[in-house]
Amino acid sequence: MRIALFGYGKMGQMIEQIALSRGHEIVAKIDENTNQIDFTTMDVAIDFSMPEAAFGNITKCLNHNIPIICGTTGWLDKYNEAIELCNSKKGAFIYASNFSLGVNIFFELNNYLAKMMKNLPEYKVSLEEIHHTQKLDAPSGTAITLAEGVIANSEYNEWKLEDDSDGALSITSKRIGNTPGTHTLLYENEVDSIEIKHTAHNREGFALGAVTAAEWIIGKRGVFSMRDVLNLG
Numbered sequence: 001m002r003i004a005l006f007g008y009g010k011m012g013q014m015i016e017q018i019a020l021s022r023g024h025e026i027v028a029k030i031d032e033n034t035n036q037i038d039f040t041t042m043d044v045a046i047d048f049s050m051p052e053a054a055f056g057n058i059t060k061c062l063n064h065n066i067p068i069i070c071g072t073t074g075w076l077d078k079y080n081e082a083i084e085l086c087n088s089k090k091g092a093f094i095y096a097s098n099f100s101l102g103v104n105i106f107f108e109l110n111n112y113l114a115k116m117m118k119n120l121p122e123y124k125v126s127l128e129e130i131h132h133t134q135k136l137d138a139p140s141g142t143a144i145t146l147a148e149g150v151i152a153n154s155e156y157n158e159w160k161l162e163d164d165s166d167g168a169l170s171i172t173s174k175r176i177g178n179t180p181g182t183h184t185l186l187y188e189n190e191v192d193s194i195e196i197k198h199t200a201h202n203r204e205g206f207a208l209g210a211v212t213a214a215e216w217i218i219g220k221r222g223v224f225s226m227r228d229v230l231n232l233g
């Protein structure tokens, strides 16, 4: 498979390693200084760039009929526009706030736990994410997906960053050293607490998930998720 990388930072470089080890070819490494992109050389594009760049990159790929896998976080105000464009162009698109197998299992666990806790209002839920100090967005995309999972399966109506006013689900964001990504959900009352936690040890899981999604999407049309790729039900 001929892969174009939009963004060649920490994730782009890890994806290159994984893609080459699986027999793929990297045909372009695109960043903010790239003037011309030859879309005829690529079978699929993978975007791990920056919040302000992702939507433009997605648009270019869909307009050139290139399937696009996007892992960039912090641009979701434009997500519905991306879906509309994909559908109107009969293209192929996957966004995931987190491509790792472990986190996608964690998302399922989160939904299941939220459903069980729905009628137990004595437990208050809180969410914490920890990432490296270079991370630009807060809260993390993964924390937003987890919060949306709790909201969809409980009495919570909204999440807020470090603020539990008006009954909101509070997300705490910490930036510590080189932390690849740690997410914790805590249900707590006076007598006990229940905690579920996912810890990424490095970036390999994210990169493998993104390359797996790129392999999976070839020949498909539509807007998909990692649930589809991993066949999680």
Ligand SMILES: NC(=O)C1=CN([C@@H]2O[C@H](COP(=O)(O)OP(=O)(O)OC[C@H]3O[C@@H](n4cnc5c(N)ncnc54)[C@H](O)[C@@H]3O)[C@@H](O)[C@H]2O)C=CC1
Binding pocket: 006, 007, 008, 009, 010, 011, 012, 030, 031, 032, 048, 049, 050, 051, 053, 057, 070, 071, 072, 073, 074, 096, 097, 098, 099, 100, 206
């Ligand atoms: N969904 C997931 O599983 C994961 C998502 N991420 C997200 O991926 C994004 C990138 O993360 P990192 O690689 O750690 O960041 P990074 O800062 O190391 O790399 C980002 C790269 O994007 C490039 N860039 C800037 N403008 C661009 C443009 N217009 N087009 C193409 N490239 C451009 C920069 O030159 C930079 O090298 C972040 O939004 C992060 O939150 C990170 C890890 C996993």
Ligand SMILES: O=C(O)C1=N[C@H](C(=O)O)C[C@H](O)C1
Binding pocket: 073, 097, 098, 131, 135, 136, 139, 140, 141, 142, 143, 180, 181, 182
């Ligand atoms: O910026 C990162 O590094 C990460 N970003 C993603 C997010 O915002 O959730 C995924 C992962 O946690 C690493």
